Amino acid sequence: MTDLDDTDRRLLLLLSEDATRSAGQLGRMVGLSQPAAWRRVQRLYRSGAIRGRRLDLDAEKLGFGVTVFLGVKLATKGRVSLDDFERILGAIPEVQRVEHVLGLYDYRLRVVARDLADFERVLRRRIMALPGVGSVEANVMLSEERLPGPL
Structure with a gap:
């Protein structure tokens, strides 16, 4: 298990709401520079805390009712x-x-x-x-x- 601090948890929350947020946006939202936010997100990927990004499709709008x-x-x-x-x-x-x-x-x-x-x-x-x-x-x-x- 990865040791997560409050900043890591905040980054995970923000990414779970919108995984398309840039490192710059994330950094501004948690009080980090863009490079620091990017490094933290990369560390979360490497540790396995973030397994990937998914596209959330609307099955009904695609014809699967x-x-x-x-x-x-x-x-x-x-x-x-x-x-x-x-x-x-x-x-x-x-x-x-x-x-x-x-x-x-x-x-x-x-x-x-x-x-x-x-x-x-x-x-x-x-x-x-x-x-x-x-x-x-x-x-x-x-x-x-x-x-x-x-x-």
Whole structure:
């Protein structure tokens, strides 16, 4: 774990709000010079505290109006390796997130689709057809509220 001071935490908060801020902007906002802010941000990247930047796309505006969370229970854990199963899931473009979890299900998936008929096609032809899939439970997302701020 990286030792973070208050300035590092403030930089992380500012970057989590807008990752496109320049080192000059960040420096002015936290009371550092541009080079000092740049060095701190680079140190946060090198330490792994910042893993990268992501583009936050609006799935609905891109034509994907349905988001479904799937709980997937594998039929038998020995039938397919978990690495192979995760790799196969990663090749399905509608599967946006794969989480290996403890509990009732082995995996939790976030799946996007154009509509319910499209989701049914993805479920039947791509996900349920995978080797090792036992049972699946689907929860359709009604709305999503994003909590502000970093961790």
